[in-house]
Every structure is written in C-alpha cells, then in structure tokens.
Amino acid sequence: MSYFLKLNNVVKYYGEGESRMKVLNGINISLEKRKICAILGPSGSGKSTLLNVIGGLDSVDQGSIIIDEKTDITKLKRKEIAQYRRGYLGFIFQFYNLIPNLTVRENIQVCEYLASNPLSLDELIETIGMAEHQNKFPSQLSGGQQQRCAIARSLIKNPELLLCDEPTGALDSKSAKDILVLIENVNKKYGTTVLLVTHNVDIEHMAHMIIHMKDGSIVSSIENSNRKNAKDIEW
Numbered sequence: 001m002s003y004f005l006k007l008n009n010v011v012k013y014y015g016e017g018e019s020r021m022k023v024l025n026g027i028n029i030s031l032e033k034r035k036i037c038a039i040l041g042p043s044g045s046g047k048s049t050l051l052n053v054i055g056g057l058d059s060v061d062q063g064s065i066i067i068d069e070k071t072d073i074t075k076l077k078r079k080e081i082a083q084y085r086r087g088y089l090g091f092i093f094q095f096y097n098l099i100p101n102l103t104v105r106e107n108i109q110v111c112e113y114l115a116s117n118p119l120s121l122d123e124l125i126e127t128i129g130m131a132e133h134q135n136k137f138p139s140q141l142s143g144g145q146q147q148r149c150a151i152a153r154s155l156i157k158n159p160e161l162l163l164c165d166e167p168t169g170a171l172d173s174k175s176a177k178d179i180l181v182l183i184e185n186v187n188k189k190y191g192t193t194v195l196l197v198t199h200n201v202d203i204e205h206m207a208h209m210i211i212h213m214k215d216g217s218i219v220s221s222i223e224n225s226n227r228k229n230a231k232d233i234e235w
C-alpha cells in the first residue's frame with residue numbers, strides 16, 4: 001500500500017521544566033492520496049498541533065512525517081520547509097485572512113502569481129461559486145463567501161495536501177454545509193488530499209478516514225465504509 005502521508009511515532013512537547021507537557025504522544029497515521037481525513041477530539045487534545053507539525057509550522061521532538069513516500073519533513077532545513085509549504089500545501093483556517101483592499105479576484109490572484117503551476121483562475125472562481133462576486137471586496141461578502149475566497153486562495157496553486165483547521169468554525173450551518181460541499185468537490189475534481197480538524201462530529205460522515213484524538217494520543221482511527229456526500233448529510 002502506498003501512502004501520501006505517513007506519520008511514525010510523532011512526539012511533541014511544549015514548555016520547559018515543571019510545565020513541560022507532552023502534547024503529541026506517539027502519533028501514527030497512514031493516509032492515502034485523494035482521501036479526506038477528519039481529525040476529531042476534545043479541546044486541547046492536540047488536533048491543531050498535529051496539523052501544524054504536518055504543515056511544517058512547528059517542529060517535532062521525535063518521529064518522522066513522510067510525504068509522498070520520499071520526504072521526511074522533520075529532517076528538512078528551514079528553506080526546504082518553506083519550499084515544501086509553497087509546493088505542496090494549502091491551509092484553511094477558521095478566520096479568512098483576506099486582504100481587505102483587494103477584490104475577491106485580486107485576493108486569489110496574489111497567490112496565483114506565487115505559484116509555479118497554478119489552476120485556471122476563472123475556472124476556480126466558477127468552482128467556488130463566486131463568479132458574480134469576484135469584483136467585490138471582503139467587507140461586502142458574507143462569512144461563507146469570505147471563506148470560499150480564502151479556500152480559493154489556498155487552492156489556486158493546486159496543492160497536493162489541503163490542511164483545514166476548523167474551516168466552518170465561524171459559520172452558520174447553511175454556510176458550513178456549502179463550504180464542506182465545496183471542499184469535497186475540490187477533493188474530487190483536483191484529487192487534493194484533505195486533512196480536516198474539527199469539533200463538528202457531522203463532518204466525520206463525509207470523511208474517508210476518521211481519527212479521534214484524546215490527550216495527545218489517537219484513540220481510534222477508522223476507514224469510513226459508510227461515507228456520505230456532504231450534500232446528503234443533515235447538518
């Protein structure tokens with residue numbers, strides 16, 4: 001079996017001395033390409049930390065994180081990590097981080113210029129359902145529309161791996177559903193592997209793989225044989 005993402009015994013501490021705390025306690029994950037993986041668990045269980053170490057935003061104290069069966073990102077130098085992030089990764093957070101004085105189209109375009117192999121801008125704007133809003137500024141958009149724009153910003157460079165930290169956390173249930181349908185469409189259309197951290201247990205229904213964390217450990221990791229399409233889930 002070949003895996004796009006493989007974590008072997010990843011351990012991460014925060015703090016020093018008395019306050020030193022093991023936040024990731026020997027994490028093992030094997031994820032195939034083109035899959036959606038949901039990571040669930042209570043607050044403080046280590047979900048965001050896990051996403052951050054996979055995204056090269058934070059270092060590990062032990063273990064390896066192998067991408068595409070060839071690169072152990074825990075061994076990369078600073079410059080190589082930046083290249084990895086630029087070449088492979090898209091990030092989506094709860095807050096959208098759009099540039100306020102640029103339109104939707106321009107916000108996405110900024111990231112297009114930085115990419116070596118970008119997707120078609122017009123096609124992507126169409127895919128995210130923002131064609132009629134593309135000349136608006138972020139302040140003229142709803143939260144869901146802003147998140148669509150933020151997703152397009154991370155997708156324009158055609159990343160292999162999309163890391164989402166509570167992408168629907170700030171949205172009402174209707175907008176949240178729209179965003180999840182969009183993430184699923186992106187996964188299908190572009191073959192993007194998706195890792196999605198969330199508190200929303202409904203999201204697990206649309207995932208191919210569901211990981212539950214507690215106190216820095218994985219308590220269960222299951223293949224979802226009954227997965228549903230996001231549009232068919234009652235949110």
Ligand SMILES: Nc1ncnc2c1ncn2[C@@H]1O[C@H](COP(=O)(O)OP(=O)(O)OP(=O)(O)O)[C@@H](O)[C@H]1O
Pocket residue numbers: 014015023041042043044045046047048049050
């Ligand atoms: N930069 C940091 N320095 C010290 N401790 C940290 C740091 N970041 C996170 N922690 C601690 O690590 C633990 C895991 O935090 P993390 O944010 O990964 O949890 P989480 O599962 O994503 O929580 P939530 O669902 O509330 O976002 C928590 O106890 C947190 O207080």
